[in-house]
Amino acid sequence: MRIVVQRVRRATVTIEGVVHGTIAQGMVVLLGIRHGDTGTDLQWLAEKAVNLRIFADQQGKMNRSLADIDGEMLIVSQFTLYGDCRKGRRPGFSAAAPPEIAEPLYRQFIEEVQKMGIRVATGIFQAAMEVDLINDGPVTLLLDSEKQF
Structure with a gap:
């Protein structure tokens, strides 16, 4: 399982002209x-994403997580990552x-993030889909459950 994480000021997903x-x-x-991806992969990635310290603290250092800042997450399925x-x-x-394999895991990933208290929007x-975002930094990271990068 792979994710691309982008730190954003705001983001919107639009489908057929409707937000x-x-x-x-x-x-x-x-x-x-x-x-071959499993629930173990998605649990690891969900926990990793929510707790990544990529948001600025009082000194401007990336030292705060999504959970720390009470941030939100927009999750979009993206088979092209493979x-x-x-x-x-x-x-x-x-x-x-x-x-038929990917969709249940996608939904389970969303649930895992929500269980951690994060407000989630989805595609x-x-x-x-059209995804509009204001990338903050920009900060963009790649995570892989097989830890390939």
Whole structure:
């Protein structure tokens, strides 16, 4: 399982011209699920994201977490995080989990974050979405449950 974390001042996801979710200060999480991912993977990533110290403290150092600042999280499914671009010019997505496996794990990830007291907004699984955000910093991090990076 992989996530891209972006620290944001605010973010909105729009589907077919209708705002589906919006957050104030916090983070946008793009979530990619691969074959073989489990509840253990998503629990580790959810805990890691919520507790990442990427928000400024009184001295301006990244020393506070999403939980510390009472921030919000926008979670969007993103199978393209498992796009393989090593050959040819069109990415291959064979490592990405099929929808019937990925969607329950996506929903479980959302629940895990909510259990930690974080307000969550989401997109719609498999929908074509537009994500608007004001990236703060910018701060963008990559996390992988297999700890590949």
